[in-house]
Amino acid sequence: REARRLGAAAFLKKPFDYEELHAVVRRVLAGPERGPGEESIRPPDAPALELRVWGFRGPGTDEALEPSCVSLDAGGRRVVLDAGSGLRHLASDPNPELKEIWLLLTHYHPDHVEGLRHLRWAYDPAYTVNIAGPSDTRRPLKTLVRDSLSAGGTPRAKGEVLTLSEYAFALWPGMRVSAIFTMHPVAAVAYRLETGGRSVVYCPDNEL
DSSP states (O other), rough: HHHHTTOOOOOSSOOHHHHHHHHHHHHHHHOOOOTOOOOOOOOOOOOEEEEEEEOOOOTSSOSSSSOOOEEEEEEEEEEEEEESSSSHHHHTTTOOTEEEEEEEOSSEEEEEHHGGGGOOOGTTTEEEEEEEEETTTTSSSHHHHHHHHHTOOOOOOOOOOEEEEEEEEEEETEEEEEEEOEEEEEEEOEEEEEEETTEEEEEEOOOO
């Protein structure tokens, strides 16, 4: 009751059923149901969101699954959340219309960055690839990116490598991202992405 009072769209008790979770996420992303004559609360010019999970690991999943890669496409641009080995599936299923890519890393444990070597867009000058992640003195992001990409040749895409703290900024007009530190053995952040009156939160590692 408290969750719904504060605006939650759904509430699932643990342990939850993955089919039920999938159905709830699809329903929430589709937007609120409207009765006859009701107007949509979504702005008519808001971009559509397409969210796909390319790799994940969690309670009840097979440890052999490739972890930690989610993509969100909106307004002709793409956000990739984490670069686990699941990134290779995303890289092998390209959308040639999406030439501007943001890769947001939550932290630098191997299961969240081992797929960087599959970041094929980094070697194509037709792409813009920006990579961002938290400040971690034990594993600087620029060093991690340089070492990971060097095996595949010389990166030729436009873009930057950005170290984040806790703040909000625009990835592009109409797409806002907020970063907040989480409780984890290494420096780690969660992200909230907002566009067109919708939001997606990505928080894979947090020990309450």
